[in-house]
Amino acid sequence: MPELIHLSAAELAAKLASGEVTSVEATQAHLDRIAAVDGDVHAFLHVSDTALDTAAAIDARRAAGEELGPLAGVPVAIKDVLATKDMPSTSGSKILEGWLPPYDATVVARLRAADLVPLGKTNMDEFAMGSSTEHSAFGPSHNPWDLTRTPGGSGGGSAAAVSAFEAPLALGSDTGGSIRQPAAVTGSVGVKPTYGGVSRYGAIALASSLDQVGPVSRTVLDAGLLHDVISGHDPLDSTSLTDEWPSMADAARRGGTGEALTGLRVGVVRELSGENGGFQAGVKQRFDETVAALTAAGAEVVEVEAPSFEYAVAAYYLILPAEASSNLARMDSVRFGLRVRPDSGPATVERVMSATRDAGFGAEVKRRIILGTYALSAGYYDAYYGSAQKVRTLIQQDFAQAFDKADVLISPAAPTTAFELGSLVDDPLAMYLNDVTTIPANLAGIPGMSIPMGLAPEDGLPTGLQLLAPAHADARLYEVGAAIETMLTDAWGHDLLSQAPLLKEAVK
Ligand code: GLN
Numbered sequence: 001m002p003e004l005i006h007l008s009a010a011e012l013a014a015k016l017a018s019g020e021v022t023s024v025e026a027t028q029a030h031l032d033r034i035a036a037v038d039g040d041v042h043a044f045l046h047v048s049d050t051a052l053d054t055a056a057a058i059d060a061r062r063a064a065g066e067e068l069g070p071l072a073g074v075p076v077a078i079k080d081v082l083a084t085k086d087m088p089s090t091s092g093s094k095i096l097e098g099w100l101p102p103y104d105a106t107v108v109a110r111l112r113a114a115d116l117v118p119l120g121k122t123n124m125d126e127f128a129m130g131s132s133t134e135h136s137a138f139g140p141s142h143n144p145w146d147l148t149r150t151p152g153g154s155g156g157g158s159a160a161a162v163s164a165f166e167a168p169l170a171l172g173s174d175t176g177g178s179i180r181q182p183a184a185v186t187g188s189v190g191v192k193p194t195y196g197g198v199s200r201y202g203a204i205a206l207a208s209s210l211d212q213v214g215p216v217s218r219t220v221l222d223a224g225l226l227h228d229v230i231s232g233h234d235p236l237d238s239t240s241l242t243d244e245w246p247s248m249a250d251a252a253r254r255g256g257t258g259e260a261l262t263g264l265r266v267g268v269v270r271e272l273s274g275e276n277g278g279f280q281a282g283v284k285q286r287f288d289e290t291v292a293a294l295t296a297a298g299a300e301v302v303e304v305e306a307p308s309f310e311y312a313v314a315a316y317y318l319i320l321p322a323e324a325s326s327n328l329a330r331m332d333s334v335r336f337g338l339r340v341r342p343d344s345g346p347a348t349v350e351r352v353m354s355a356t357r358d359a360g361f362g363a364e365v366k367r368r369i370i371l372g373t374y375a376l377s378a379g380y381y382d383a384y385y386g387s388a389q390k391v392r393t394l395i396q397q398d399f400a401q402a403f404d405k406a407d408v409l410i411s412p413a414a415p416t417t418a419f420e421l422g423s424l425v426d427d428p429l430a431m432y433l434n435d436v437t438t439i440p441a442n443l444a445g446i447p448g449m450s451i452p453m454g455l456a457p458e459d460g461l462p463t464g465l466q467l468l469a470p471a472h473a474d475a476r477l478y479e480v481g482a483a484i485e486t487m488l489t490d491a492w493g494h495d496l497l498s499q500a501p502l503l504k505e506a507v508k
Contacts, residue, residue, distance in 0.1 A: 095360030105202025177438025184464025267406025282456025
């Protein structure tokens with residue numbers, strides 16, 4: 001039997017259901033793996049000390065004959081942006097260090113209700129601002145493929161945990177790419193659902209009109225299984241959709257047969273295909289090969305244009321800081337976490353607040369608060385925030401036209417493979433450009449998925465394929481994503497993660 005940590009969540013769930021394996025054994029195997037490698041990877045900010053008790057209680061209920069859900073007993077890692085009442089929730093920031101929320105985020109409550117076993121909280125850029133986890137107040141995570149490189153961001157911890165076999169599943173959040181870009185550079189699968197498809201209640205807000213919680217996994221089916229657990233209407237989130245969602249896991253199973261590609265209209269977005277440079281050669285090569293393979297598999301590949309995408313990053317970096325500056329106003333030293341008294345002079349509310357925010361926020365967060373406050377200020381609001389909102393509408397129109405011609409759109413999920421730690425952290429604009437391919441989906445509210453697309457020949461590191469579908473058509477992503485996953489793994493003759501150097505010793 002392969003080691004428990006190498007099983008997909010679906011495989012593990014089957015063994016748990018048949019009684020071949022207990023949740024305590026599965027949970028212990030992942031805790032052992034965390035103990036063995038997380039000193040190097042630093043995917044976790046906090047490891048649960050109640051995971052084994054939770055697992056034992058689930059085992060006991062299963063033994064008593066209780067009917068349990070499809071992922072019951074499977075361990076899961078949780079991005080630290082999500083409120084958990086039994087584990088500290090910091091959003092990667094010193095200002096919330098040690099904060100124990102009085103409630104669970106809805107998605108966390110749903111994990112517990114479905115009897116998954118929370119393993120711990122994963123590292124992230126502070127308040128989810130960044131593309132490398134280097135803005136975490138608690139030190140960066142490392143990419144399991146090459147420990148000198150970043151696992152992407154902001155959800156690098158979740159992607160690193162899954163790709164280092166420390167957890168079969170994880171939750172992330174994606175405001176501009178923070179699920180999909182880390183998935184791309186670690187060889188894992190990540191999904192940003194349709195805006196409103198998954199509750200944001202208890203997700204520490206970055207930019208409320210862009211944030212979505214979603215699954216991170218090693219297979220498309222596993223992501224679908226987790227998506228089914230967390231999605232659906234939540235009256236506690238005023239932007240939560242009331243859709244009745246089809247099962248994403250069923251869609252992935254249908255797609256896994258490969259037939260979904262015949263006659264499928266696949267749009268290659270010209271502005272995101274690397275034609276104008278800016279993409280690493282090996283990423284572009286793997287993308288071109290994937291397009292050719294799709295054509296050979298019977299898909300109808302068409303080129304689509306999205307002229308407004310040129311302005312997406314600029315619009316995003318006005319809208320996001322504007323919303324973030326407003327959301328982060330609640331970190332006021334009164335309600336949560338840190339409280340710092342000024343070195344000298346009277347400790348008035350204003351002066352305590354100012355000293356706390358000065359000490360508690362990192363440089364990137366301060367940069368964006370200042371930018372956002374400026375963009376929203378009287379006299380500049382129309383010029384900056386108002387213009388950015390207009391660009392947002394144009395991007396939505398580009399997508400609508402593209403989806404007239406294509407069922408799904410594809411592009412590389414990130415312009416490069418994982419970059420070296422330290423190489424971009426002092427260059428905010430270069431860091432921002434990592435999300436050039438992912439940001440348009442957030443601005444339009446549509447769902448997006450990143451799946452492994454092979455290793456770049458020049459550095460042997462993973463590349464990711466991004467799939468986009470119209471709003472509400474998340475199931476289409478799972479069906480097509482699973483079909484492409486089957487097509488590519490059949491062509492490679494192995495699954496991608498078995499090639500990672502740190503993992504070779506473990507994946508026998
Ligand atoms: N890297 C992007 C940013 O810094 C995306 C963040 C995110 O999706 N949370 O804003």
